Amino acid sequence: TVRNNNSSRFGKYVEMQFGAGGQPEGGKVSNFLLEKSRVTSQNPGERSFHIFYQLCCGTDQQTKRELGLVQMELFLYLSGGGSHKVEGTNDAYDFNETLKAMSVMGLGEQQQSDILRTVAAILHLGNVTFTEKGNYAEIATPPSLQFTAHLLQVEKEQLSSKLRSRKFDSKWGSVADSIDVTLTLEQATYTRDALAKALYARLFDFLVKQVNEAMQTRVEGNSIGILDIYGFEIFSRNGFEQFCINFVNEKLQQIFIQLTLKAEQEEYVAENIKWTPIEYFNNQVVVELMEDRNPPGVFCVLDDVCATQHAVNRGVDIDFQKKLNNAVNTHDHFSLTREGFVIRHYAGNVSYTVEGFCDRNRDVLFLDLIQLMQSSNNAFMRSLFPDEFAAAGKTKSRPTTAGSKIRSQANKLVDKLMACSPHYIRCIKPNENKRPKDFDSERVHHQVEYLGLRENIRVRRAGFAYRRAFAKFLHRYAVLTKETWPRWTKDVRQGTEWILRSVGLDGSHYQLGKTKVFIKAPETLFLLEEQRERRFNVYARVIQRAFKKYFAQRQKERQKAEAVSLVHGKKQRRKYSINRYFTCDYIGLDSKPGLQNLIGRREKVVFAETVKKYDRRFKVARRDLILTSKALYLIGRERVKRSIWYSWQDPNYQEVVKRKIDFDQIGDVTLSPLQDDFVVIHLKNDYDSLLEIVFKTEFLCALAKQYRANSNRDLPIRFLNSCEFRVKKLAWGGGGVRTVKFVESSMTNQAVLTTSGKTLTVTIGPGLPADSRPVQRVIPTMTRAPHRPAAAVRPPAPARTAPPPPPVTTIFHPRGSIRAPPPPSEPAPPNQPKLQRVTPSQMNQVLAAAANKQILLNVSLRPANKPKPELPDKPQLPRCRALYDYSAQDLDEISFKEGDIIDLIKEHEGGWWTGRLRGKEGLLPANYVQKL
Structure with a gap:
């Protein structure tokens, strides 16, 4: 359109279906309000549907020859708006994306070929024109007719006949007769356009059905629905399509009012919440003006005019204007204009042109055309018109109009939305020029006003941002206090109030209704959520610490067992x-x-x-x-x-x-x-x-x-x-083999090394037996503790004797600092004086006597002037004697000779000690020395 280069021109309701675990399982698409009239005509500056331009630009030369595709400007159905190219749109690239999408949906090559053949047939059908001969229509472009029949795979004569005439059934008494009525130029043009729109609409429904079959699932669970529909439309020239679109928007606005403005204020009254009512515009009167039956609304008057319409269409729109004026001229939201009428919508006044209202509302596809398509040699063409000829031929009721279909779809959509919990996304266009960084303040202000955002914000500001039933609120935030966690046994209203007061909230931040708690500011809710998250974080750390400790101990025991199995x-x-x-x-x-x-x-x-x-x-x-x-x-x-x-x-x-x-x-x-x-x-x-x-x-x-x-x-x-x-070969003739012998001796516990030529003898004392195993530490089994209500009063424990002391078990601790156990409690010494209760007067006498005695002690025990004691001797470091000669290999080591006495500074577990010899500190091997 002139306002959106990629407008879908149909409404869709997409349902995403989820399984029990919250995983998406499938989906479903419901379509409505397809703008079929755009197939045959467009407003100035607009295009038809994208697929027509993609087909002309994206197909190869062979496909173009098979489908008879020529320049887009030569197709009459694409020339109504005078616009064929759109800036920023690559029709050839988009055509390839469309083919990929059809493949993803599971459409085979033959089905894709039939779909493209149908689209090309619509374009060629638009080039079939008529001339008037004796008040009757004649085919003016036989080549276009012939190629259209070729693509639809029907007989050329049959297609020509059904476009220029129709079968009329009459009955006089018990005699039934059928005659062929030749159509006028205007009627033949209408019949051609009706067939083109029917082909596109049924092809569109077929694709939607294929999408639903590709996403179909048998899982029944929750779903999330997304409604994507036209926004409110106000153009310089507004016709029947804009009227239908604005009607659906009025219905959706009514739901918005019902669920936000009206329902919210009614809830405050029902819950006895202190509240100042806010005025807002209820568009119920506009909806009644458009769809009511008594008094008749615009749709009812339009259907009545279409039902009484005869073969001639001339003047029927003026007749509709007059009847509409007689029916609703006293309505406050209706006024008559020269070319149509004006309705005062919630979004503003919209002037509609009555020209084409009746023609587009009838949306009649003659039975002759249905019979023609069912006679096609192409199975795909026949599948687009299934069994409608017999069903339609038996009915005697008034044919369904486009307006009645739209009302029925809108009411079903409203019922579906009312069964859900809607969330609204309001889209505000910054300008009408489709340009970035262009902000039209007046246009934005108008949208904010007619969308009711101002009233909605006022209700939200004056109202409460959060409401929840007492039981659900208590269930979510009971963890915040020890009185309510893990279970609150009293009234849920009292528990809710206890939680709110425990976090420091006064009555100005919330109100308690009959069944719900209402919190005014979102910051209050954020405070509750933050404290809840912190509390769960503390509990999670406790659980995490226990799990880590348990699994770490189990892993260490497993490592020890694996290591022991090797030796x-x-x-x-x-x-x-x-x-x-x-x-x-x-x-x-x-x-x-x-x-x-x-x-x-x-x-x-x-x-x-x-x-x-x-x-x-x-x-x-x-x-x-x-x-x-x-x-x-x-x-x-x-x-x-x-x-x-x-x-x-x-x-x-x-x-x-x-x-x-x-x-x-x-x-x-x-x-x-x-x-x-x-x-x-x-x-x-x-x-x-x-x-x-x-x-x-x-x-x-x-x-x-x-x-x-x-x-x-x-x-x-x-x-x-x-x-x-x-050993490593360092020079010619070097290398060779060395031998290490191990000797057990009870004379020493440390390894003693002696060398003799190419042999190293290691002498060491006996250790634990080879079949020794480490002491198995008991790791507590992880069991679920029984749930106990926190608020319940525990009964007194019964009197019982103390359990016997545990058996004494010798546990080998790893190297390091081992704390000594606490000393055992000793029995009371004999002749211990008994304690007696002392009165306050006796206590004062005792304290006074003690004070006098302390003074005497301070005087008598004052120390005399004694000489200063001498400083104690410095502690001597442990020493060790070198058993062998050793030459330092690194700069942080010390060298020594056999018999040297070395001061031992620190003993390390790695087999290297720190010592001092002749004023130099460094590392020395522990098995080269012996402690004195």
Whole structure:
């Protein structure tokens, strides 16, 4: 149209159907008020339906030849408005989108071809013109007639006959006769246009039916309906279509008034709410003017004129104008004009032109045309006109007019909307020029006024933004107070008032009706929702904390069980580590970005610990062992002179990857059956690594998991008292094999290392038996607690004896600070004086005597002038003696000789201690020294 380049020109009610779980299951489309007259004629500056222009522009040359398509300007049905191109519209592209949409709906190629054939037939039918010969119509364009018959697949002579004549049935007494009546030029033109509009309307209904079949569902549940309909239309020339559209808008405005302005104020009165009534315009009088039967409205007068209309159409619209003036001229919202009449709608005064009212209201499709289409050789054409000839031939009632159909559809739509809970979206056009950033204040003000938005806002401002039944309000916000949660056993009105007062609201913010609570400002509702969300957030955190604790404990127990299964019955265990939980990261990688950069931030770290690495001469070097989901890293430190990459602790060294071991390179892993911490990682085609890992069981479990995940087979693990491993080849003739022997001795509990040539002997005391298992901690089963009403008064507990004390169970705690249990309560000493009740006068005497005694004590116990005591000696640090020579491998380590006495500053769990020797502090290996 001149106001909208993409106006659908029909109303639709779309229902989205949802299942029980809230998932969309299907949909349904109901269409009404299709503007069929636009097929044959358009107002100046307007176009017909898009599909006609898309067909002319988007089809290929072969299809154009088959359908006889030519330039759009040569089709009479597309030339009425004088506009063929629209700025911003690509008809060729939109045609391809239309074909895709038909494919999505499930239409096959043959059906799509029949649809396009029907559209082309309508265009060619419009080019069939007539000439007058002896007051009768004759075909003036036989080629157009012939091609139309070809597309419709009917006989050319039959089509010509049905367009120029019609069969008239007469009955005189018991004798029935049928004669052919030749049509005039005006009647033949009407018959042609009626067939074109019928073809388009039935084709449109067919497509809507296909859409509904594509979205059909058998699930019965809730639905959301969207009504998209014409807005109120006021043009320079308004005809029958604008009258019908404005009538439907009046009906919808009546629903809006009924459900918002009128119903809301009536609800306040019914609930005894203090309220000041607001005046508004009720358009019921306008609806009665248009559709009432007694007194007759505009539709009734129009149907009566069409029923008495004879073959000649000339002057029938003037007759309708006169009869309408006689019927409703006294109505306050009606007035007569020269070319028609004026109705005072809720949106303003609209002047209608009566020309064409009767013709478009009749909407009669002669039975001859229906019979013609049923004789088509195309099954699709016949399906558009199913069984209507026989049904229509038997009826004797007055034919249904377009006005009566519109009234029936509008009333059904109103009934459907009244059964729902409507929500309104008011569309306000900023201008009539279809241009952005153009705001017409006068036009916008007019729309705000006639849409009733001002009255609606006044009602909302003066009224209450939220209302809810007491029971529903209490159910939603009972969690805000401990008195109403989880159950309120008293009256729901009292519970509602208790909640409102508990959040600090006074009576000016709400009112209590008979059955509902009314809240005035939306900010009050936001306050309630915020407090409700906070309360649920607190409860959610409690549940989340319990769940996390439960599953974390269960996961840790599962990890311990998996790790034990690898060494059970094969290796002795340490009594201080068998029951500990796994931590995975013993280095603190989160605070060491340098190490993260070396291994890559995207690699998942599974295990990390500072370990001891032994070289070919069995010298110790400290390494950071990091196990990821992709490889095993050994990271050490190297001296640097000038580099921008340096450690923040010491600018003279930096971390480097000393070795990276992929999982496919690992052949097997060897451990001893004793309680020592040595692990040998054997590689397939490279030298091996001898490591001393304090948390070896956890490391072994993590390595076995990653090995299986990457190679899809179990990690080979051996437990031997003597193990050979290959060392790195540093020079010609280097390399070779070294041996590690493990000896059990009851003389020491710490690992003692002795070297002899290419053999390292590890002597260590006995540990826990190899078949030892960690103590199973009891994880409480997650059960649902029974629901207890909070408001119910609990009965007094019956007298019962105290339960027996629990059995004493020895639980091995992990390393760390262990709090001592509280001391047991001791019995009262013998000859303890009995306590007696003291009167207030006796208490005053006691306090006075105590005060005098305190004064005497203060005087007699005053200390004499004594010499200042000497300072105590500084505490001596523990010391240790070096058992072997050790040369520092890193700058933060210290070197020492056998027999040196070292001050021990701190003992670490990783096997490295911090000590001081000759004024220098540093790290030293714990198995190289012995505490004094």
